[in-house]
Amino acid sequence: MAHEAERKALLAFLEKHNLKQTRQREAVLDVFLEAEGHITSEELYRRVRERHKTIGYTTVYRTMKLLCEAGLAVERCFDDGITRYEIPHEHHDHLVCTQCGTIVEFECSMIEEAQERIAREYGFRLLRHRHELYGLCPRCRDGT
Amino acid sequence: MAHEAERKALLAFLEKHNLKQTRQREAVLDVFLEAEGHITSEELYRRVRERHKTIGYTTVYRTMKLLCEAGLAVERCFDDGITRYEIPHEHHDHLVCTQCGTIVEFECSMIEEAQERIAREYGFRLLRHRHELYGLCPRCRDGT
């Protein structure tokens, strides 16, 4: 059975908060993990619906919020205003194709250090940042 | 009379597109320029209303869109989901205080170069980026 660690983590979180294990929550977790990141609520809803026909949008949103609190998912918003969910892993930023929507992750310690330096320079205590590069991916750049 | 250059630029734009000069458009332009950047639609509306009591939200939005097209304003969206308008000037990014909303501009050529390099590395044609640092400004960081 796949995603054993995540299922257990969710169960532990539910128990700790006196919440209940339900078919809907299991289904959302499974679909989310199978998607392997950057999935929108809409797509999540569509896919969960395939195996659990009566689930509502509300439950998908609420469950994803729950998974975020449990540390099993992370919310991401790009410029299209649609929330996407990622599986948590090392810090990174994103390259986004404005044509086809392809999302690529990148990490640059030089930029991270520059951010710290800039925040210090202006006396800010840095809490988080948002860094997205928008452009045309290799495929879209060369006309289809 | 202040903002002479901008008034002329707007007039030229209106003429070129067969649009009309109206009291509302003048009022929005004036208030926007007096604000000196990072003003929200709501605040703009509030201030325009002080001198032109019957203006509608719609007209403020439509006029700001017009000013953007005319190159007299630039839209900016931070994480609060509210659009702000800036007076166009050299490229820069932002530091935003998550507590009091203070906005500080910064520029870092090292980061700009790193962005170009990263885009190249992944084969992207870079079109634009979004880079915001969120944290506590000096005042908020030190309690009060």
Next chain:
DNA sequence: ATAGATGCAAATGTTTTGCAGGAAA
């Protein structure tokens, strides 16, 4: 006179909330 502008009300699109009925513990 006429193309274009205005302002209200209603729509938009995504996400959230109220609530009555339903399921897990």
Next chain:
DNA sequence: TTTCCTGCAAAACATTTGCATCTAT
């Protein structure tokens, strides 16, 4: 059997659009 969930419908919220009316040219 009590506490928590679910799913629908409605609300929220910033912004946009339809439309009848008004105005600059």
